[in-house]
Amino acid sequence: MNTMLNDMEELVTPAPGVVVKTEPVVIKRPVARHFGHLDALESEAIHIMREVAAECANPTLLFSGGKDSIVLLRLAEKAFRPGRFPFPLMHIDTGHNFPEVIEFRDRRVKQLGERLIVRSMEDSIRQGRVVLRSENQSRNPFQSVTLLDAIAEFQFDACIGGARRDEEKARAKERIFSFRDEFGQWDPKNQRPELWDIYNTRVHPGENIRVFPISNWTELDVWEYIAREELEVPHIYFAHKRDVIRRGTGLLPLSHLVQPTEGEKVENLMVRFRTVGDMSCTCPVESPAASVGEIIAETAITRITERGATRMDDQTSEASMERRKKEGYF
Amino acid sequence: MSAIESISFDHSELLRFITAGSVDDGKSTLIGRLLHDSKSIFEDQLSAITHTSQRRGFEAVDLSLLTDGLQAEREQGITIDVAYRYFATPKRKFIIADTPGHEQYTRNMVTGASTANLAIILIDARKGVLTQSRRHAYLASLVGIPHLVVAVNKMDLVDYSRDVFERICEEFHVFAAGLHLKNIAYIPMSALNGDMVVERGDKLDWYDGMTLMDLLENVPVDHDINLEDFRFPVQLVCRPQTEELRDFRGYMGRIESGSIRVGDSVQVLPSGLTSRIKEIVTYEGNVDEAIAPQSVTLAIEDHLDISRGDMLVKIAQIPQVTKEFNAMLCWLSDQNLDPRRKYLIKHTTRTVKAMVSRIDYRLDINSLNHEPAETLKMNDIGRVSLKVHQPLVWDSYHRNHATGSFIVIDEANNNTIAAGMICAAKDQAGSCD
Ligand SMILES: Nc1nc2c(ncn2[C@@H]2O[C@H](COP(=O)(O)OP(=O)(O)OP(=O)(O)O)[C@@H](O)[C@H]2O)c(=O)[nH]1
Ligand SMILES: [Mg+2]
Numbered sequence: 001m002n003t004m005l006n007d008m009e010e011l012v013t014p015a016p017g018v019v020v021k022t023e024p025v026v027i028k029r030p031v032a033r034h035f036g037h038l039d040a041l042e043s044e045a046i047h048i049m050r051e052v053a054a055e056c057a058n059p060t061l062l063f064s065g066g067k068d069s070i071v072l073l074r075l076a077e078k079a080f081r082p083g084r085f086p087f088p089l090m091h092i093d094t095g096h097n098f099p100e101v102i103e104f105r106d107r108r109v110k111q112l113g114e115r116l117i118v119r120s121m122e123d124s125i126r127q128g129r130v131v132l133r134s135e136n137q138s139r140n141p142f143q144s145v146t147l148l149d150a151i152a153e154f155q156f157d158a159c160i161g162g163a164r165r166d167e168e169k170a171r172a173k174e175r176i177f178s179f180r181d182e183f184g185q186w187d188p189k190n191q192r193p194e195l196w197d198i199y200n201t202r203v204h205p206g207e208n209i210r211v212f213p214i215s216n217w218t219e220l221d222v223w224e225y226i227a228r229e230e231l232e233v234p235h236i237y238f239a240h241k242r243d244v245i246r247r248g249t250g251l252l253p254l255s256h257l258v259q260p261t262e263g264e265k266v267e268n269l270m271v272r273f274r275t276v277g278d279m280s281c282t283c284p285v286e287s288p289a290a291s292v293g294e295i296i297a298e299t300a301i302t303r304i305t306e307r308g309a310t311r312m313d314d315q316t317s318e319a320s321m322e323r324r325k326k327e328g329y330f
Numbered sequence: 331m332s333a334i335e336s337i338s339f340d341h342s343e344l345l346r347f348i349t350a351g352s353v354d355d356g357k358s359t360l361i362g363r364l365l366h367d368s369k370s371i372f373e374d375q376l377s378a379i380t381h382t383s384q385r386r387g388f389e390a391v392d393l394s395l396l397t398d399g400l401q402a403e404r405e406q407g408i409t410i411d412v413a414y415r416y417f418a419t420p421k422r423k424f425i426i427a428d429t430p431g432h433e434q435y436t437r438n439m440v441t442g443a444s445t446a447n448l449a450i451i452l453i454d455a456r457k458g459v460l461t462q463s464r465r466h467a468y469l470a471s472l473v474g475i476p477h478l479v480v481a482v483n484k485m486d487l488v489d490y491s492r493d494v495f496e497r498i499c500e501e502f503h504v505f506a507a508g509l510h511l512k513n514i515a516y517i518p519m520s521a522l523n524g525d526m527v528v529e530r531g532d533k534l535d536w537y538d539g540m541t542l543m544d545l546l547e548n549v550p551v552d553h554d555i556n557l558e559d560f561r562f563p564v565q566l567v568c569r570p571q572t573e574e575l576r577d578f579r580g581y582m583g584r585i586e587s588g589s590i591r592v593g594d595s596v597q598v599l600p601s602g603l604t605s606r607i608k609e610i611v612t613y614e615g616n617v618d619e620a621i622a623p624q625s626v627t628l629a630i631e632d633h634l635d636i637s638r639g640d641m642l643v644k645i646a647q648i649p650q651v652t653k654e655f656n657a658m659l660c661w662l663s664d665q666n667l668d669p670r671r672k673y674l675i676k677h678t679t680r681t682v683k684a685m686v687s688r689i690d691y692r693l694d695i696n697s698l699n700h701e702p703a704e705t706l707k708m709n710d711i712g713r714v715s716l717k718v719h720q721p722l723v724w725d726s727y728h729r730n731h732a733t734g735s736f737i738v739i740d741e742a743n744n745n746t747i748a749a750g751m752i753c754a755a756k757d758q759a760g761s762c763d
Binding site: 035036037039040042043044046047050051053054077078079080081082083084086165166168169170172173175188189191192193194195196197198200202203204215216218302303304305322 | 373374375401412414415441583624662749
């Protein structure tokens with residue numbers, strides 16, 4: 001699994017003594033525009049990705065088909081084209097994904113012509129590495145097992161992910177380059193200082209770094225960037241009619257995993273998803289927003305956080321995200 | 331023709347600020363109050379902290395829970411590590427870093443401070459200026475934060491007394507005279523009750539200055555980007571070697587300062603070789619010019635040996651290239667500086683072995699006096715002479731933050747153990763404290 005390393009060496013070792021004439025790679029277009037907030041965020045993220053490519057021996061980029069990782073892919077294109085990505089993409093498949101998201105994932109990877117590794121929780125379950133209480137239980141918490149196994153299998157020393165600090169209070173505390181020990185654990189009480197934008201990427205064998213290039217982006221920034229870059233996202237982000245069940249404070253999408261229990265009734269509502277994750281615990285919100293522009297308008301005035309509205313698994317206890325991160329989760 | 335003509339910046343769009351000061355001065359409460367009163371708290375967040383406050387038996391909602399997100403922080407009622415929060419008003423966007431006051435966690439305060447445009451130093455009106463307030467103010471000055479707000483907090487506990495406020499301002503003013511802080515504003519407030527945070531309240535009528543929110547929305551945002559000297563540390567060399575790009579060789583990186591145009595003469599440091607910019611490549615297409623802090627790919631006319639760690643600069647704006655220099659260090663590790671050991675320094679995109687050849691002095695944080703020292707301990711600030719194995723390409727931190735800053739890494743455990751700011755070449759006068 002050292003092919004990545006070899007690619008990197010090729011990238012940084014110039015062939016000595018050859019005088020080359022370069023042709024323009026792409027069309028010439030004078031750029032006369034305003035360098036604004038999104039440009040600053042974009043440049044920061046590109047800088048971060050290039051640091052990973054240059055300093056880590058064997059990185060990967062986690063791509064789920066969700067909006068944040070869709071943004072990551074565009075940032076990777078900006079960071080590395082006209083070259084290829086200096087890392088493979090990886091998806092940890094819970095087996096509880098929305099089918100249209102998986103379809104989108106595969107299509108996008110094909111468009112890019114990059115390599116995708118898929119490691120699935122089904123395998124971890126079959127191997128007895130994950131033991132579930134019930135088949136329909138949320139699989140999000142167990143993703144860490146499959147993720148850590150994949151990290152060990154490929155000896156990844158860095159995983160680039162699309163987590164943002166505005167998502168959750170434990171994430172708000174995390175470094176951009178977040179060190180994990182040989183058990184994949186995050187130690188929130190003892191994080192490395194992170195000064196200016198000089199990143200310490202050093203790890204010993206078996207340890208790894210989680211890297212979050214869009215740490216400083218908000219949900220609104222992500223949608224504004226999707227609009228600006230005209231990025232395609234899975235359809236379930238847009239308003240559509242769906243059978244749902246009201247449970248607790250949220251709506252759950254009807255599927256083979258979620259069926260009404262005593263007293264619950266199925267409603268057909270106009271909804272959209274703000275995040276896409278495990279089908280058994282990702283709640284859509286009622287919304288008529290059918291375009292990126294309408295989503296931006298809604299996001300700008302919403303009074304509920306992304307995770308508060310959409311993730312039942314984050315609401316089980318006050319520190320559920322922190323606990324999962326300590327166990328190796330993103 | 332100036333490169334800045336066609337790409338416009340709006341620095342006022344985003345303000346990054348931190349809260350700092352001693353333990354329990356009310357930093358986290360102030361952030362909570364600011365977010366609450368500016369209607370920037372989401373409903374589910376408010377109901378979550380309301381719930382937690384009730385369970386803990388508090389009478390009112392404890393707003394510090396908004397940023398104190400870790401279990402250990404909530405149990406102890408203190409901040410351990412920086413929390414980042416994002417909010418916007420119609421006037422601008424804000425990134426807040428709520429930093430810990432506890433001395434043990436100074437390294438986390440420095441983490442937050444290193445990227446801030448403004449620091450709010452809180453002072454408990456009952457306690458006045460404490461050592462930790464001085465340390466944080468000094469650190470804010472050292473890392474070059476251009477604006478400081480001294481928030482005299484908990485005014486409700488001193489009967490909103492004007493005398494108390496003025497005495498503390500005077501005390502801080504005397505101390506700050508020894509620092510490089512140009513813009514200091516003083517505001518009396520109660521983070522708990524909200525006086526002078528977003529609303530003026532009715533208890534501080536004798537104060538006619540701005541509320542904190544007014545100030546945050548209107549303070550000019552001085553950027554720490556140097557717009558004059560072109561500095562381009564090479565991150566990666568791009569050689570796609572595809573059919574149509576067989577001969578393409580591009581240098582990928584971020585313009586840390588200044589600007590560049592196609593045709594400009596550039597020098598590669600430390601080698602000193604020269605060439606001209608042939609192309610500025612971006613994903614959107616080639617451009618004629620680019621400016622800090624854009625990330626771009628540069629192609630040059632000649633084939634030169636250039637790799638990661640090298641820096642492209644303009645001929646007329648040459649930085650220093652030396653193996654020895656003086657720097658201020660903030661020591662962030664519980665293992666003391668050991669002058670017999672070799673450390674790693676990461677500076678721009680270059681990582682080199684380094685030794686501390688002399689500790690010039692350690693700073694007494696209360697008197698700002700220079701003291702002789704054999705070592706630097708956790709949270710100490712001092713000036714050292716450094717010797718590195720390969721030359722670094724640098725400017726003084728004062729002139730250029732991006733090329734004057736570095737981190738020190740302990741090779742044994744890979745920890746980041748110090749923050750460094752370059753003052754001057756060896757034996758050259760000049761300090762940055
Ligand atoms: N009376 C009064 N109490 C306040 C005020 N501001 C904060 N407090 C109280 O002071 C205590 C400490 O507040 P925090 O906001 O946690 O202090 P901090 O500065 O963030 O503390 P660290 O981050 O641990 O350094 C809490 O009990 C607050 O309720 C104020 O304006 N008036
Ligand atoms: Mg605090």
